Ligand SMILES: Cc1cc2nc3c(=O)[nH]c(=O)nc-3n(C[C@H](O)[C@H](O)[C@H](O)COP(=O)(O)OP(=O)(O)OC[C@H]3O[C@@H](n4cnc5c(N)ncnc54)[C@H](O)[C@@H]3O)c2cc1C
């Protein structure tokens with residue numbers, strides 16, 4: 001049976017492993033003892049042990065190694081409302097870096113219909129190749145044909161790495177592809193790197209609502225697949241001089257069948273909707289006291305070109321729709337600026353926004369936990385402060 | 401109508417604290433609960449049963465104490481429960497988890513509707529629902545915020561289901577044949593409380609427990625060996641550098657803040 005082994009001879013009972021274990025599976029008796037029912041063999045303790053007393057069982061190769069050579073970095077070119085999704089350009093920026101380091105090509109994969117005009121932005125954004133599949137059945141995203149086509153392309157061309165945005169579409173599609181491709185998949189990454197020795201992709205992601213980070217790799221299986229959180233990677237500066245090749249692949253009709261089909265689509269009309277993509281978010285909590293005060297927030301948002309978010313308390317009160325909820329049970333966001341208005345900053349809310357670049361907190365309670373996370377804090381009445389803030393930003397813009 | 405709900409036992413994040421000294425999770429005294437998202441899946445299954453009749457089975461893979469998670473949902477009204485527990489499952493990533501759950505679902509004879517939470521609160525991957533759907537070659541609707549209709553007669557044999565899926569920029573309506581997989585978001589319903597009779601029934605319920613042998617699992621596809629991903633390092637998040645509390649009158653603080661944010665705001669618009 002696979003389990004950790006702890007050398008009684010080496011263990012100095014220092015306790016480093018006990019505090020390193022994210023699953024509470026270790027305790028200290030005369031030496032460290034592991035509870036096999038809690039241990040997930042994650043290896044955090046192995047790294048933490050200063051005297052190398054802990055060893056993790058080595059796994060047999062999960063997937064047989066074949067003689068195929070897996071190379072190139074692929075980015076799935078998600079299309080939203082007829083445009084290349086912004087996260088695709090971010091992934092091309094990051095993918096360019098990875099591909100250059102590996103000395104391989106960066107390929108944008110574009111399944112869709114009548115997508116000619118979308119090819120140029122992908123090349124300008126950094127792709128050496130654009131791999132196109134053009135079929136009417138692919139006109140809008142549907143799980144099954146997109147899964148079948150992407151899996152088929154992977155079988156044909158053997159990419160080493162496949163990246164995709166951690167969007168609703170990406171997080172529905174890529175797990176299906178990973179199963180069919182027998183590939184490892186890491187969700188919602190916030191950092192990617194190449195291990196220079198092994199040339200493996202090192203994928204870093206938050207877990208436990210951002211309370212810990214894990215770096216994950218796929219030792220054997222290929223491709224190495226990851227979804228990446230929007231807004232964390234940087235797009236390249238658009239270079240119209242960049243050249244790329246386009247390749248059109250044909251696929252069999254059988255791959256395009258769908259049992260789950262889209263029969264209706266409603267775009268959310270409000271321009272304050274897509275918090276996952278926003279550069280600036282102003283978010284309100286119970287401290288706004290009533291639904292009408294969200295107007296004050298919307299005024300500020302309009303002034304800043306920002307999206308409006310909400311805490312769960314504000315959503316539960318019916319002041320904002322659920323699609324605006326930020327946090328563990330809502331969306332995860334990482335804008336350049338997050339302004340939290342009347343939000344206490346409970347751990348479940350922080351889980352969704354604590355990786356924002358700059359955080360501003362306005363709260364009348366100086367001891368509110370949000371101030372521990374905030375870059376700038378203001379203690380005061382948010383209902384009185386919001387109009388002043390909107391006015392001050394407006395005045396500053398006019399001066400500029 | 402046969403329904404199977406997959407639930408996971410996770411640490412209660414309401415209890416999770418960070419040790420400020422070591423910057424790691426304090427796990428002592430942290431209770432285990434049913435993954436909050438999965439309660440919405442359970443509730444939806446119970447509501448479908450009330451609407452169209454049928455049977456709801458809860459399924460979990462986890463350590464022996466995950467038995468409690470199953471009893472929690474039995475107390476909500478789930479009909480029966482199966483626990484997949486075996487040391488050989490330890491170290492499973494989402495690939496191996498999907499494979500193992502799919503084997504159990506096959507052994508149960510499948511179902512018309514399989515329900516999952518949007519994601520688990522510990523791993524946050526949202527991969528297991530689509531993973532199981534693919535292992536079983538079933539259609540899926542993810543991020544479901546409303547089940548519009550279930551019609552067992554529609555274009556038989558399995559019937560059809562229509563649901564609304566929440567997208568980043570709106571929502572779409574999807575029609576799928578049955579059987580199918582649904583993953584649900586919080587907006588879909590308000591989970592019910594456990595009832596007294598439910599609690600009594602849950603205490604007495606006999607929960608089937610299956611291991612790798614009962615599932616006739618391929619040892620190369622379960623647990624650590626069946627997992628293509630490997631965690632190589634776990635570390636605490638970077639502490640945010642100490643924030644600045646602005647001082648002075650409200651107007652002074654507003655002016656100072658606007659000054660500090662000027663560049664940031666200018667760039668965005
Ligand atoms: C399983 C689970 C999942 C959860 N998921 C989420 C999630 O996804 N997202 C989320 O946000 N929460 C989530 N929560 C809830 C979370 O624990 C908090 O209850 C919630 O975030 C609190 O929202 P709030 O900060 O708006 O309200 P409160 O905690 O009530 O805070 C209101 C704040 O406003 C301040 N205030 C009041 N009046 C004023 C005023 N006039 N001017 C200035 N400040 C004022 C108060 O000082 C207080 O700090 C979850 C909880 C659980 C158990």
Ligand SMILES: Nc1ncnc2c1ncn2[C@@H]1O[C@H](COP(=O)(O)O)[C@@H](O)[C@H]1O
Pocket residue numbers: 406407408435437438441459460461462494497501515516517518519520521523524525526527528529
């Ligand atoms: N070990 C497990 N046993 C049963 N269901 C699970 C398990 N892990 C995940 N699930 C289900 O899959 C969903 C997504 O989990 P995850 O992919 O881990 O985020 C959860 O909400 C559960 O419905």
